[in-house]
Amino acid sequence: MAGVTIASLHKRFGAVRAVDDVSLALSPGEFVSLVGPSGCGKTTLMRIVAGLERAEGGSVSIAGRDVTGLRGADRNVAMVFQSYALYPHMTARQNIALPLVMRRLGARQRLPLVGRVWPGTRAALAGIEADVVATAESLGLAHLLDRKPAQLSGGQRQRVALGRAIVRRPDVFLMDEPLSNLDAALRVQTRKEIVDLHRRAGASTIYVTHDQSEALTMSDRVAVMMAGRILQVASPTAVYDDPRDLRVARFIGSPRINTLAAEIGADGLVRVAGQAMGIASSARGAHVYALRPEHLLLATGGGLAAKVEHVEFLGEALLVHARLTATGEAVVARLTPEDRSRLPADDTVALVPAAGRGLLFGADEA
Ligand code: ATP
Numbered sequence: 001m002a003g004v005t006i007a008s009l010h011k012r013f014g015a016v017r018a019v020d021d022v023s024l025a026l027s028p029g030e031f032v033s034l035v036g037p038s039g040c041g042k043t044t045l046m047r048i049v050a051g052l053e054r055a056e057g058g059s060v061s062i063a064g065r066d067v068t069g070l071r072g073a074d075r076n077v078a079m080v081f082q083s084y085a086l087y088p089h090m091t092a093r094q095n096i097a098l099p100l101v102m103r104r105l106g107a108r109q110r111l112p113l114v115g116r117v118w119p120g121t122r123a124a125l126a127g128i129e130a131d132v133v134a135t136a137e138s139l140g141l142a143h144l145l146d147r148k149p150a151q152l153s154g155g156q157r158q159r160v161a162l163g164r165a166i167v168r169r170p171d172v173f174l175m176d177e178p179l180s181n182l183d184a185a186l187r188v189q190t191r192k193e194i195v196d197l198h199r200r201a202g203a204s205t206i207y208v209t210h211d212q213s214e215a216l217t218m219s220d221r222v223a224v225m226m227a228g229r230i231l232q233v234a235s236p237t238a239v240y241d242d243p244r245d246l247r248v249a250r251f252i253g254s255p256r257i258n259t260l261a262a263e264i265g266a267d268g269l270v271r272v273a274g275q276a277m278g279i280a281s282s283a284r285g286a287h288v289y290a291l292r293p294e295h296l297l298l299a300t301g302g303g304l305a306a307k308v309e310h311v312e313f314l315g316e317a318l319l320v321h322a323r324l325t326a327t328g329e330a331v332v333a334r335l336t337p338e339d340r341s342r343l344p345a346d347d348t349v350a351l352v353p354a355a356g357r358g359l360l361f362g363a364d365e366a
Pocket residue numbers: 013014016017018036037038039040041042043044045210
């Protein structure tokens with residue numbers, strides 16, 4: 001099995017540092033999601049690893065072999081994009097077989113492939129059918145192999161695209177928002193299929209997504225990228241519960257983490273809106289106190305007084321948008337639906353942080 005080592009990659013487009021000194025190592029079989037705001041460099045990084053873009057500095061190694069100078073075709077990397085990029089005139093079978101056909105036929109023989117049918121060359125194609133059928137079966141596509149893309153649903157098309165990626169047993173999968181064209185239910189189902197497929201194939205996977213729930217549910221580790229740099233690479237629970245800085249804390253989690261001005265006194269007491277929230281170990285002075293919406297609870301006594309502005313019922317939860325009476329700072333509390341009956345008629349609630357859940361960041365990060 002193969003791992004991937006990305007070391008000090010740099011890539012600029014004019015004045016934009018699209019990839020700015022990025023290093024990332026994946027162990028063999030590891031699934032790492034790459035998340036970050038639009039334009040932070042995710043696609044550029046993937047294209048460099050795939051060999052579709054040349055970096056200005058740094059290196060990429062796959063299975064211990066430096067592939068920096070190699071063409072994409074010589075890297076044994078399979079890429080799956082948001083757009084399925086299937087050939088419309090070919091059946092699912094032919095689309096899945098294509099990488100194997102390309103590999104086994106010489107360049108001169110390949111040319112007629114652009115046409116309607118495979119050119120014979122039976123010996124070169126022997127064995128391909130068995131690989132295609134096995135791949136199709138693993139993706140639940142066996143009964144659809146004779147259909148053309150236009151006769152398939154979006155989810156089925158994406159599975160054909162996945163089939164085309166796995167059929168040649170790559171060392172590395174690079175997936176760039178592969179599910180973003182699917183509807184919500186299909187996305188959740190296909191997520192599971194991709195994770196299963198990744199496990200069976202044993203290849204390392206880098207998965208770009210703007211959907212955090214995808215990143216958090218599918219990955220061994222999540223890499224958070226901003227402005228060309230990777231800010232944190234850690235397990236899904238670590239990036240969520242223990243973000244390295246305020247930028248990561250704010251990017252991960254929906255609704256966004258609450259951030260409130262805090263003052264830590266000489267006694268070590270952390271005060272938010274004049275109220276003590278806990279003890280800080282060594283930090284003193286102005287800070288930011290951050291708290292996930294689900295860690296803000298209705299108080300039974302005391303607490304931070306807040307005026308409710310808006311309540312959203314999500315089915316499994318109640319999102320309460322409020323403003324602290326003392327400071328006017330906006331907060332969101334994720335409560336249980338049963339809490340609705342505890343919301344006072346005058347819309348003034350008292351909120352308390354769940355014990356031990358507050359995070360402190362330097363005020364300069366705000
Ligand atoms: P998104 O989530 O919107 O797809 P991304 O994180 O994948 O964004 P990239 O596509 O890698 O971001 O782009 C990174 C930066 O590089 C952006 O500022 C983008 O405008 C710029 N960029 C990317 N490709 C080119 C190019 N070929 N020429 C000029 N600038 C480019």
